[in-house]
Each structure stands twice: as structure tokens, then as C-alpha cells.
Amino acid sequence: MIEVRGLVKRFEGRAVSRNAVDGIDLDVPEGKLVTLLGPSGCGKTTTLRLIAGLERPDAGRISIGGKLVCAPGEGVYVGVHHRPIGVVFQSYAVWPHMTAIENVMFPLRSGQKRLPRAEARRRAMEALDMVGLADLADRPAPALSGGQQQRISLARALTREPEVLLLDEPLSNLDAGLRDRVRDEIRGVQQRLGITTVFVTHDQDEALAVSDEVIVMDRGRIVERGAAQEIYAWPREEFTARFMGISNSLPGTVLSRDANTVEIDLVQGRLSCLPTGKLSEGSSVNVFLRPESLVLSRKDPSGRGWKGTVEFSIYHGDCWDYHVRVGDTLLRSRMYREKIGLAHGDPVYVVPEEATAIAIPVNTDGDASGAGASLSGATAKGAGDIG
Amino acid sequence: MSLISRSRPAPPPARAPLSPARSTRTRTVLEWFRDPRHILLAVVALVVTYLAVVPAATMAVASLQSSFLNTGPAEWTLRHYTETLGSADFWTLVGNSFAYAAATAVLCTVIGFGLAYLVTRTNTPAKFFAQVAALIPLIIPGILNTVAWALLFAPHTGALNVLLGTLHLPAFNIYSLSGMVLVQSMHVTPVAFLMGTAAFTSMDSSLEEAALSSGAPPRRVFRTITARLIRPAIMSAALLMFVQTISTFEVPQLIGVPGHTFVFVSRIYKALQTFPTDYGTVGVTGIFILAVATVGLWLSRRLSGSGAAAQTITGKGYRPTVTDIGRWRWLGLAVFVLFFVCAVALPLLMLVWSSLLPGYEPPSLSALHHLTLANYRDILATPALISSVRNSLVTAVLAGVIVTVLSSLVAYITVKTKVRGRGVLEGLATVPLAVPSVVMGVGILYWYLTAPIPFQMYGTLTILVIAFVTIGLPYGLRYIVPGMAQIKDELEEAAAASGATWLRTFRRIYVPLLVPSLLAAFLYTVIVAFREISAAIFLYTQDTQVVSVTIYQEWSNGSYPIVAALGVAIVVFLALIVALVRLLGSKTGLNRQ
Numbered sequence: 001m002i003e004v005r006g007l008v009k010r011f012e013g014r015a016v017s018r019n020a021v022d023g024i025d026l027d028v029p030e031g032k033l034v035t036l037l038g039p040s041g042c043g044k045t046t047t048l049r050l051i052a053g054l055e056r057p058d059a060g061r062i063s064i065g066g067k068l069v070c071a072p073g074e075g076v077y078v079g080v081h082h083r084p085i086g087v088v089f090q091s092y093a094v095w096p097h098m099t100a101i102e103n104v105m106f107p108l109r110s111g112q113k114r115l116p117r118a119e120a121r122r123r124a125m126e127a128l129d130m131v132g133l134a135d136l137a138d139r140p141a142p143a144l145s146g147g148q149q150q151r152i153s154l155a156r157a158l159t160r161e162p163e164v165l166l167l168d169e170p171l172s173n174l175d176a177g178l179r180d181r182v183r184d185e186i187r188g189v190q191q192r193l194g195i196t197t198v199f200v201t202h203d204q205d206e207a208l209a210v211s212d213e214v215i216v217m218d219r220g221r222i223v224e225r226g227a228a229q230e231i232y233a234w235p236r237e238e239f240t241a242r243f244m245g246i247s248n249s250l251p252g253t254v255l256s257r258d259a260n261t262v263e264i265d266l267v268q269g270r271l272s273c274l275p276t277g278k279l280s281e282g283s284s285v286n287v288f289l290r291p292e293s294l295v296l297s298r299k300d301p302s303g304r305g306w307k308g309t310v311e312f313s314i315y316h317g318d319c320w321d322y323h324v325r326v327g328d329t330l331l332r333s334r335m336y337r338e339k340i341g342l343a344h345g346d347p348v349y350v351v352p353e354e355a356t357a358i359a360i361p362v363n364t365d366g367d368a369s370g371a372g373a374s375l376s377g378a379t380a381k382g383a384g385d386i387g
Numbered sequence: 388m389s390l391i392s393r394s395r396p397a398p399p400p401a402r403a404p405l406s407p408a409r410s411t412r413t414r415t416v417l418e419w420f421r422d423p424r425h426i427l428l429a430v431v432a433l434v435v436t437y438l439a440v441v442p443a444a445t446m447a448v449a450s451l452q453s454s455f456l457n458t459g460p461a462e463w464t465l466r467h468y469t470e471t472l473g474s475a476d477f478w479t480l481v482g483n484s485f486a487y488a489a490a491t492a493v494l495c496t497v498i499g500f501g502l503a504y505l506v507t508r509t510n511t512p513a514k515f516f517a518q519v520a521a522l523i524p525l526i527i528p529g530i531l532n533t534v535a536w537a538l539l540f541a542p543h544t545g546a547l548n549v550l551l552g553t554l555h556l557p558a559f560n561i562y563s564l565s566g567m568v569l570v571q572s573m574h575v576t577p578v579a580f581l582m583g584t585a586a587f588t589s590m591d592s593s594l595e596e597a598a599l600s601s602g603a604p605p606r607r608v609f610r611t612i613t614a615r616l617i618r619p620a621i622m623s624a625a626l627l628m629f630v631q632t633i634s635t636f637e638v639p640q641l642i643g644v645p646g647h648t649f650v651f652v653s654r655i656y657k658a659l660q661t662f663p664t665d666y667g668t669v670g671v672t673g674i675f676i677l678a679v680a681t682v683g684l685w686l687s688r689r690l691s692g693s694g695a696a697a698q699t700i701t702g703k704g705y706r707p708t709v710t711d712i713g714r715w716r717w718l719g720l721a722v723f724v725l726f727f728v729c730a731v732a733l734p735l736l737m738l739v740w741s742s743l744l745p746g747y748e749p750p751s752l753s754a755l756h757h758l759t760l761a762n763y764r765d766i767l768a769t770p771a772l773i774s775s776v777r778n779s780l781v782t783a784v785l786a787g788v789i790v791t792v793l794s795s796l797v798a799y800i801t802v803k804t805k806v807r808g809r810g811v812l813e814g815l816a817t818v819p820l821a822v823p824s825v826v827m828g829v830g831i832l833y834w835y836l837t838a839p840i841p842f843q844m845y846g847t848l849t850i851l852v853i854a855f856v857t858i859g860l861p862y863g864l865r866y867i868v869p870g871m872a873q874i875k876d877e878l879e880e881a882a883a884a885s886g887a888t889w890l891r892t893f894r895r896i897y898v899p900l901l902v903p904s905l906l907a908a909f910l911y912t913v914i915v916a917f918r919e920i921s922a923a924i925f926l927y928t929q930d931t932q933v934v935s936v937t938i939y940q941e942w943s944n945g946s947y948p949i950v951a952a953l954g955v956a957i958v959v960f961l962a963l964i965v966a967l968v969r970l971l972g973s974k975t976g977l978n979r980q
Contacts, residue, residue, distance in 0.1 A: 054596050056711075080599040081608075093597035097615050110611060111602025153597070160602060 001196040002028040002051060002164060007060035009046055009220075020046045021057070022220035028164075031194040033187070037207040038217035039243070044200045045168055047217075051198060052087050052166050053080035065163045082112065083164075086157030090169040092149040094141045100152050101137040104128055107160040127155040130189060147178040151185060158189065165190065165197040171206060183209060204244050208232055216240045236276040238360045241288040246358075248289040248331050254279050254359070262359050268306040268326055271352060273359040284362040291334035293356035296322055296348050305349030310342045324350055428806050431796045432815070438857045439818035442830025443677055449833050450670030467667035480672075484633055484650040487567050487643075492629040495572045499579025500586075500621055502726060507587040509712045511719030516727040521577045521584075522969075523731050526962045528918035529574050530637040530938050531954040535734035536570040537561060537641060538741055538947065546737065549749045562646030571638045573730055575631060579624050586620035605710065619690040626687035630680045634823025636921035641942065651676050652825050652921070659829070659925065666833070673826045681821045735958065741951035762952035772937060772953065779934040782848055783916035786855035790912040791905055793856070794863035798871040813864070820861045827854055828922030846928040854926055855916035862915055863908040870904025907971045910964050917961065 009021040021043045028034045036044035049055045051062055053069065056077060062070040064085070069078040086107075094103055101124050108120035115123065128134045131151040136144065144152065150170060157165060170186065171179045187210045190197050201207050207214050208228045215225040216239070224231065224240045235241040241249075252264040252271070262275040264287055273287055297305065308326035322333045322342060331350055342348060449455045453464045471477050505511045506518065527535075539547045540561035548558040560566065594616065598608040639653040649657070651672055658669050712719065741747055743758045766772050794816070800806060801813045819827070831854050835844040844850050874897065882892040920935035927936045934957065941950045 052596075052600055054600070079605075080596070081602050081604050083600075085600055087597065087600040089593040089597060091591055091593050093591065093593040095594055095597075095612060095616075106598065106603070106611075107601035110598070110607050113602075156597070156601065166600075 001030040001065060002026070002198065003061075003063045004047075004051065005061045007047065007050060007062065008058045009043075009050060009055060010058050019043075019058075019220050021050065024060070024217075024220075024222055026215060026222065026225075028196055028198055030196055032212040033190050033197040033199055033210055034213045034215060035199045035201060035207040035211040036215050036217055037201060037204060037243075038223075040202055041219075042217040043220040044202075044217050046220075048166050048168050048198055048200045051164075052085055053078065053083050054087075084162050085164050085166055086160065086162035088150070088153045088157050088165070088167045088170045090172055092146070092153045092173070094144070094149045094152050094156075096140075096142045099138050099140050100133060100144060100148075101125070101128065103141055103152055104156045104159050107156060111160055113160070124155075124159055127159040128152075130158070131155045131185060146174055147182055150174060150182055154186065154189065158193070158195070163196065165195050167197065167199045169200055169202070171201070172203070179206075186210065216243065234274055234276075234358060235288075236360070238286060238288075238362075241358065241360060246288040246290050248291065248294065250287045250289070250329065251362070252285055252287050252359070254281050254283050254285060256281060261355065264357075264359050267329075269304070271357055272354065273357040274355060275359055277361050279359060279361060285359040286362055288358045288360060289331075289352060290356065291321060291332045292336075293353040294331060294333035295351045295353060296324070296333050296335060296342065297351060298348060300349040300351070302351065305351045308348055308350055310344055310346045310348055312344060313342065322348075324348060326350055425806065427796065428800055428804075428808065428812065431793070431800060432808070432812050434793065435797065435812060435815045435860070438853070438860065439815050439822075441834050442827045442857070443822050444830075445834040445837075446670050446673045446677065446826055446830040448670075449666050450674050452667065455666040455670070455833070455837075467671045471668050471671040477672075480649060480651060480654055481675075483564070483648055487564060487571075487639075487648075487650055488629045488633040490564075490568045491571045491575065491632045492625045494568060495576040495579045495628050496621060496625040498572070498726070499576050499581075499624070500583035500617070502576075502580050502722070503583025503587050505719045505722065507584055508592075509710050509716060509719060511712070511716045511723065513720055513723055516723040517580065520727045520730045521580050522965060524574055524577045525914060525965050526958055527574075527734060528920075528935060528957065528961070529635060530641075530918075530920050530935050531738065531957065532574045532734055533570055533637045533641045534938065534942055534947075534950055534954065535737045536566075536573065538737050538747065538951075539733060540566065541747075544747065544749050546740075546749045547733075560646070562642060562648075564643075564646075564648050566646070567638050567642045567648065570642055571632050571635075573734070574638075575628050576726075577730060578631075579628055582620065582624040582627070586617055586624075590616055623687040623691040626683045626690070630683040630687070630821075630823070634676060634680055634825055634921065636825060636924055637939070640939070655825060655829060656924065669829060670833075673829055676823050677821075677826050680823050680826075684821045738951045738954045738958070741947055742955045744948055747947045762948045763956075765949060766952055766956070769949075771932070772949075775932045775934045775937040778848060778851075778931055779917055782851045782855055782933060783913045785848075785852045786859055786916040787909040787912040789852070789856045790859040790863040791867070791909045794860060794867045794908060795871075795901075795905065797864060798867040802868060802871040803876070813868075816864055817861045819857045822857075824858060824919065824921030825925070827857060828925035831857075831922070832925050846931060848931050850926050851923060851931060851933065854922045855912070855919060858919060858922065859912035859915050862911055866904050866908035866911060867901075870901055874900050903971050907968055910968045910971075914961060914964055914968075917957075 004024060004026045007021050007024040008019055011020050024043075024047055026034070026047075036047055038044050046055060050057050050070070051064070057070060057072055059072060060070075061068065061073075064083060067078075068074075068076055069083055070076060095106070098106070101121065104124040104127050105120045108115045108123055109117070125134060125137065128137055131154055133148060133151055133155065136148065141149065141152070150173070154170070167186065171183055174182055183206060186199075189195075190210075199207075199210060208231075211228045213225060214228050214231045216223045216231065216237070218239050224235065224237045231240060232244060235244055235246070250266050250268070252266040255263040255265050255270065257263065257275055257279055260275075261272045262279055264271050264273050264285060266287060271287060273285075279285065300307075306326045308324040308331070311323045311325050311330065313323070314321040319334050319336045322335065324331050324333060333350060450467050451463055451465070452461045453466065454461050502517050506514045524532075537545075539545050540559050541548065542558065542560070542562075545558075545561075551558055561570070590613075595608055595612050598612045599605065603611070633651065636652050636656070639648075639650045640656060643650060644653050644657075655669050655672055658665055658672075740750055742762050743760070744754065745757060745759055745761060748754050748757070797812060797816050801809045822830075831850060832845070835850055838844075878896055878900070879892055882896050883889070887895065918935060919933075920939065923933050923936055924939065927933060932940075934953070938950050938953060941953070
């Protein structure tokens with residue numbers, strides 16, 4: 001439905017001269033929700049704005065629904081108002097001088113296909129009904145709460161039945177509780193209408209919750225893409241692993257590999273991991289372990305445990321996070337059922353679960369690992385202790 | 388100060404039983420004054436109230452007295468009102484004044500907002516021209532702008548009229564209502580431009596993007612969204628320009644009077660020059676302008692307030708969308724250049740040119756042979772000119788110091804304490820904004836001629852300082868309140884918690900953080916006071932002449948070259964101060980005009 005090839009966008013006057021969007025290819029299949037995920041400044045919003053036509057690219061091609069809308073090389077540029085899109089902005093962008101329904105009617109009354117007032121009102125009411133705001137139709141926009149304004153904005157984007165829905169951080173201005181409700185609303189409406197959607201966010205939980213496919217971006221490039229579960233369970237890139245909050249990383253070397261697993265030699269012992277990329281015997285890797293896949297116990301019947309001592313624990317309500325020192329490394333383990341009641345200084349065995357650790361080749365590109373470190377300082381510090 | 392900032396407000400006194408009310412109340416009042424914060428508040432409030440209320444109140448009293456400033460018995464009367472408001476002459480005056488102010492307001496708002504749109508929202512090149520021109524009204528005082536335009540369009544010899552003549556076009560008669568509108572617009576358009584820039588940049592451009600992505604064509608987006616959202620700001624700016632235009636002295640006096648077009652200000656000046664002076668009529672006219680200005684300012688505030696309230700919260704860090712206007716941008720560039728030429732280049736060049744000639748003549752090759760620096764030497768050789776410059780410097784610096792101290796105190800009370808009545812104090816301190824400078828001048832004059840105070844104030848520099856302080860106070864606050872607000876209580880508390888004494892906290896935390904805004908407030912007040920003429924013209928005497936008044940007088944005497952030379956010197960001086968203020972502003976993020 002959306003096809004992007006070799007997209008490049010430069011911004012002038014930046015202190016560091018690099019491309020905000022640096023050669024991006026992406027496809028959004030019909031009816032799917034694809035998320036652009038990454039830290040601020042990674043170019044995700046710019047990519048969305050380029051698809052919308054709110055920015056002009058320096059190179060590349062964009063087509064929507066099989067129609068070429070933008071190709072600077074060929075002199076093609078279809079204006080924003082001629083593209084079959086609906087956009088929801090981070091700041092809602094609900095027009096303050098109009099009522100809720102006037103906002104939603106605007107695309108039908110001022111857009112390319114103009115409907116008679118009564119018809120426009122009927123369609124707008126349907127859209128408002130869809131987001132559960134039909135009874136607030138005649139409220140002036142500034143009298144609505146943030147969550148209501150964002151749903152008005154969604155209704156407005158949908159009311160003219162666009163081929164493509166573009167959502168630019170639609171949840172990040174909302175309070176935590178509201179955020180989940182509006183998120184559910186967005187995913188619900190998107191699946192009901194089967195509308196092709198691009199969703200931009202910097203929040204990995206949000207991305208996992210709503211996406212059919214997640215595209216992880218960094219520094220204007222695509223780092224990795226895949227189904228939400230894949231990206232979560234088996235990230236192939238160090239950047240993704242760190243960005244997805246896999247906070248334990250241990251350096252090691254490859255001992256051997258077969259089709260599905262790879263044996264890694266760690267300071268703590270041998271560990272069988274999920275492989276990524278080209279791993280040959282003897283190459284250096286970082287092994288990433290989720291806190292959930294490190295199990296603590298006072299005894300070590302299997303003999304696979306790493307001996308350590310408890311540094312401190314953090315209580316989250318539904319779980320405990322234990323920080324355990326194993327040798328020079330501080331590991332974080334998350335326990336959902338607290339049985340053992342550990343305190344500072346207690347000796348404990350850390351047992352990694354089978355087939356959950358991910359071995360990723362050590363990134364030799366110094367820049368990228370620097371960015372990773374800034375994302376999760378704790379991890380970087382932990383890794384630094386070892387090195 | 389330590390006590391004031393540190394202690395929390397005292398708990399409210401327990402409600403006393405009803406019967407011995409009086410004694411309890413006295414005690415409560417006494418207790419209220421035991422708190423040093425309250426004494427500070429009381430003193431500052433008294434000073435501010437005195438400054439804000441006295442001129443307008445005196446004016447009102449004068450308009451209601453049967454005879455004012457006379458030895459004879461005076462009684463209360465509405466006679467002046469019925470007589471003045473009943474005369475056809477007065478309503479001609481109202482018609483002239485409103486036509487002049489309204490035409491100026493419309494013209495400069497249209498140009499100013501148009502330029503602001505081009506600068507903030509389009510890809511017109513060389514925005515530099517418009518941005519530099521926007522600083523000019525600070526650097527060229529109104530009186531010099533007026534003088535320069537009068538020279539440019541002098542009936543037979545003005546440079547531009549000579550140019551029109553060679554093109555076989557009819558000469559422009561500047562001594563007319565349209566001439567007044569032209570000159571005043573050149574002076575205030577940059578202010579409208581700055582207001583427009585602020586309005587356009589504070590508008591979340593995703594509001595327009597949302598309309599575009601709804602399928603609306605750009606022209607329709609401009610009409611239904613951009614224009615509608617900016618409308619309150621436009622109205623607010625136009626009203627402000629109206630108020631400013633109706634209350635200043637130089638253009639009506641220098642341009643209007645020679646063409647026999649009288650407006651409020653020039654009529655008041657004329658009435659005060661004739662003997663016997665009809666103080667009552669002056670009072671009525673003054674009160675009339677005051678009322679117009681107050682209503683205008685109130686409406687302006689309301690509009691800009693509601694505009695701000697109507698704005699939905701904006702996303703962090705958006706960039707204003709720049710529209711590609713294609714080939715039209717070259718037209719935009721032409722507009723920038725034209726604006727720059729009219730607002731900056733022409734008046735400045737005219738002043739420089741005239742300052743280098745022994746007597747005025749239009750620019751020509753033959754005139755080049757007469758160029759001389761004699762006028763500048765003459766300034767230095769004329770004691771009266773030197774003393775008026777000294778008077779201006781002394782009064783401006785004194786006013787700057789007093790305004791800085793006073794507005795720091797007001798800002799401290801309103802921002803850092805929770806004393807009851809602090810809102811009223813801030814309100815009072817901004818009252819002078821609504822009092823036209825002319826009313827300020829005449830009101831202060833009346834008050835110090837009649838006030839029962841033991842020492843003579845009229846004819847001293849003090850009376851000028853009082854006027855400048857009153858006029859400068861709202862501007863001082865505008866710099867210091869945000870500066871004070873940025874020093875969060877936690878910063879002071881953190882220093883205290885680190886073991887610093889209050890004095891050390893003050894020195895290491897408050898002073899470094901506040902100094903830039905204090906300096907900016909000081910320098911801005913100096914600029915305002917140095918340029919001021921509309922109030923000073925009523926307050927000066929032979930010994931206390933300030934430089935703006937001197938320019939007016941020399942102009943009236945026909946010494947154009949001296950006026951021009953003095954003008955160039957003033958422009959250079961003010962440009963230096965403005966550069967300093969901008970530098971401070973860019974360093975501290977206080978870039979609000």
C-alpha cells in the first residue's frame with residue numbers, strides 16, 4: 001500500500017551534518033499497522049512527514065496505493081492535500097476556533113471531495129461515534145480534555161476514509177492511564193476498518209502493543225524490522241536489544257554453532273544461545289539476557305547456576321527485581337513469584353533459562369555502541385565493569 | 388530579605404468573636420505589619436500607587452474644577468465637560484485624531500503582519516532585511532524619524548519630492564493627514580511586525596498541517612485556519628498601535644500643525660502655550676484620551692488573552708512549517724527591501740546627509756562639494772546642547788536605576804511571596820501603560836504645580852525622572868518578572884540545604900541568575916527615557932531641557948543641520964545600547980521585546 005525506496009532528507013543548518021533520513025526502504029502492506037520505533041532524532045517522525053508530504057525529500061521515491069506521490073529525481077511531487085491520507089499529530093492539532101464536530105467535518109467540507117452540509121454532518125457523527133464522543137459533538141474544542149482531543153483528531157483523520165492513516169506519536173502527550181485507553185481505541189478502530197497505518201513512537205511497549213510489524217530506526221536508518229513478537233523475543237541487533245530493554249549483557253566468544261543454537265564461552269561458564277548474524281567459531285559476541293530469564297535459587301541442583309551475592313532488590317508490586325553481583329558483573333533478575341526472600345549479601349545461584357539468551361556479534365562500529373550505551377546507562381556500566 | 392523569602396505565610400489568625408471586633412481588628416492590623424514582608428509590600432505599594440495614580444487623578448480633578456491653578460476660589464463643576472463636549476471644534480478634533488490613529492493602526496498592522504508572515508512562514512530569501520528593520524524604532528527615536536521624513540518630503544527641496552519632480556509626478560504634501568499617517572506608520576510598523584512574528588511563531592503549525600492533510604488546498608487552509616487563528620493577535624496589535632499613535636507628540640506637532648491638522652496631543656500642547664491657559668479644557672481632552680487608551684488597551688489585552696487561551700497545547704519542539712511560495716518569493720524579497728529602505732535606509736541616510744551640510748539642500752553631485760563636519764563641531768561648541776545631552780543622560784540613568792530597583796521589588800513580591808494583594812500590586816505597576824505619555828506629562832505638571840509639598844519640584848530634573856520612572860516601570864517589570872520566575876524556589880532551598888548562608892546564597896545564586904535581566908531592564912529603561920518627548924515636552928524648563936526637547940526646539944528654529952548632527956549622534960549611542968540589550972537577551976534567552 002505504501003512503498004518507500006531510497007528516501008533521503010537533509011536538514012540544513014544542523015550542527016552535525018548528517019541526513020535526518022538516510023536512505024530508507026519500507027513497505028506497508030494493505031490493512032497492516034507498521035510502527036516506526038526509535039529514540040528521538042532517529043528520523044522516524046521525518047519519515048512519516050515525508051510520506052504525508054509535509055516535508056519534501058532530497059532523494060527517493062514514495063508511492064501510496066500504487067500511485068507515485070513523490071520522486072524528486074523525476075520531478076514528481078503530489079501536494080499534501082492531494083494525498084489520500086489522514087494524519088494524527090502529537091499535539092492533537094484540534095482547531096481551537098471550532099467545535100468537535102466542525103473539526104471532524106472539515107475534511108468533508110474543505111477537502112478534495114466536498115459533501116453537502118447535512119451529509120458531512122452525518123458522516124462526521126459516525127466518526128465521532130466510532131471514537132465514543134458523539135455526545136460531545138457540539139462542544140468547543142478547547143473545552144475537551146487531552147484524551148478527548150486526541151480522539152477527535154483520530155475521528156477527523158478517518159472521516160474522509162483515507163487509504164492510509166499516519167499517526168505521529170499520538171499518545172505521548174497523554175497521561176499514563178489515558179494513554180492505554182486511547183492506544184486500545186486506535187488499534188481497535190484500525191483493525192475494524194482494516195486501514196493501512198503507520199504509527200510513530202519512541203515507546204517500545206506502545207510499539208509492541210499495537211503493531212503488526214515493528215521497524216526499529218536509529219540515526220536516519222532502519223536497524224531492524226520484524227513482527228512485534230520477533231523483535232521482542234529475538235532481536236538481531238545490539239541496538240534493538242538495548243532499546244527493547246534487555247538490560248543484561250555479557251561478553252563472550254563463540255565455541256561452536258549448529259542450525260538453531262550457538263555455544264558461547266562466558267566468564268561465568270558455557271551458555272547455549274539463540275544465534276544472530278554471522279557467527280563463526282572464536283568470534284566475539286555480546287550475550288543479551290532478559291531479567292525475566294534469569295532465575296534465582298538458593299541451591300543449584302542442575303549445576304548450571306552462576307554463584308553470586310544479592311546487592312539490592314526493588315519491589316514493583318507484581319514482581320521483584322534483584323540485582324546480583326556475579327564476579328565483576330551486576331546482573332538484574334526479575335522474579336514474578338517471590339518465594340525465597342533474599343536480602344543484601346545473601347549468596348544465591350543465577351540460573352539462565354534455556355534458549356532465551358541471544359548472542360549478537362560485537363558491534364565494531366564505535367558510534368552505534370555509543371548510542372546504545374546512552375540508551376541504557378546501567379547496562380553499559382555493567383559491561384564496562386567487565387571490560 | 389531572608390525572612391521574607393524563607394518563612395511561609397503565617398497561619399490565618401483565629402476568627403475573633405463578634406462583639407469586641409474593633410480591638411481585635413486593630414491587633415490584627417498591627418500583627419500584619421509585624422511581618423517584614425508586609426512592610427515591604429506596603430512601602431512598595433505606596434510608591435507604585437503614587438506613581439500610577441497621581442497623574443491621571445490630577446488630570447481628572449483639573450477637569451472637574453471651575454478654576455485650576457488660580458488664586459480664586461474653586462468649586463466642583465461639570466462645566467468643562469459640557470462646554471468641551473458640546474463644541475463642534477472638539478468633535479472635529481476627535482474625528483482627526485481617530486482618522487489619524489485608525490489609518491495608522493490599519494496600515495502598520497497590515498504591513499507588519501504581512502512581513503511577519505513572509506518571514507516566519509515562507510521561504511522568502513534575505514529575511515535579514517526585515518529583521519534588522521524591526522529593531523529600528525528602538526534606535527531612531529520618533530522625533531528623529533519625524534524630522535527625517537519632514538526633510539525627505541520637504542515641499543520643494545525634499546529629496547523624495549525632487550525625485551518625484553524629475554519623474555514628472557506631483558509632489559507629495561507631507562504636511563497633511565496622509566503625511567502624518569505615513570510618518571507615524573514608518574515608526575510603528577516594526578512594532579507590529581514584532582508582534583506578528585511572535586503570533587506566527589507561537590502558533591502550532593501542526594494546526595495548519597492537519598488541515599492540509601485533511602485535503603484542504605493551501606489557500607483554503609490560510610483562510611479557514613491560519614487567518615482565523617491569527618485574528619485575535621491582529622486585532623490586539625491594531626488596538627495597541629492605535630493607542631500608541633493617539634498619545635504621542637512628535638508627528639502631530641511637527642507634521643500635523645504646519646498643515647493645520649490638529650489632533651488631541653497638538654491641541655493640548657497649543658492650549659498650554661496660550662495665556663490664560665484653559666486648564667479645564669486640557670483636563671477634559673486629557674481624560675478623553677485616557678479613556679480611549681484604557682478601553683483600547685483593555686480590549687487588546689482581552690483579545691490577546693483569549694487568543695492565548697484558545698491555543699491548544701503545542702507539542703514539544705515543533706518547527707514552524709515553511710511554505711514554498713515559488714516565484715512569489717522574489718516579490719517577497721522586493722517587499723523586504725522596500726520596507727528596509729523606507730524604515731531604515733531613507734531616514735538614516737537623510738539624517739547623515741543633512742548633518743554634513745552647512746544648510747539643507749537635496750542630495751546632488753554639486754552638493755557634495757559642500758560636505759563638512761562643521762555641524763558636529765558646532766554641537767560640541769554649544770553649551771546649551773551639551774547640557775541637554777547631560778540632562779538626558781542623568782535623567783535616563785537615574786530613571787533606569789530606580790525602575791530596576793522598584794520593579795525588582797515588585798517582581799520579588801509578586802513572584803516569590805504569597806502575600807495577599809500582590810496581584811493588585813502588579814496590576815498597579817502596569818497602569819502607566821494605559822496612561823498616554825501626554826496625560827502623564829500634563830498630569831505630573833499639574834500635580835507638582837498644586838501639590839501641598841514643602842519643596843519646589845517644578846523646573847527640576849527630579850520631575851522628569853519621576854515621569855520617566857512611571858513610564859518605564861511596566862517595561863522594567865517585563866524583563867525582571869520572567870527573570871525572577873526562572874529562579875525556582877528549589878534553587879534557593881538547595882543552596883540553603885548545601886549549608887550556604889543566606890547572604891552567600893544571594894551572592895552565588897540570585898545575583899548571577901538575575902543580573903542579565905536586571906541589566907536588560909536598566910538599559911531598556913534608559914533607552915525609553917532617552918527618547919521620551921511626549922511627557923518631557925510639558926515638564927522641561929530652560930535649565931532642565933533634555934535632548935529630545937532640544938531637537939524639537941532646534942527644529943522649530945530651523946537649524947536643520949544641527950538637528951541632523953545631533954540625531955546621528957543619538958542614533959549611534961542608542962544603537963550601542965540596543966546591541967548590548969540584544970547581547971544580554973541572547974545570552975539569557977530573554978528575547979522578548
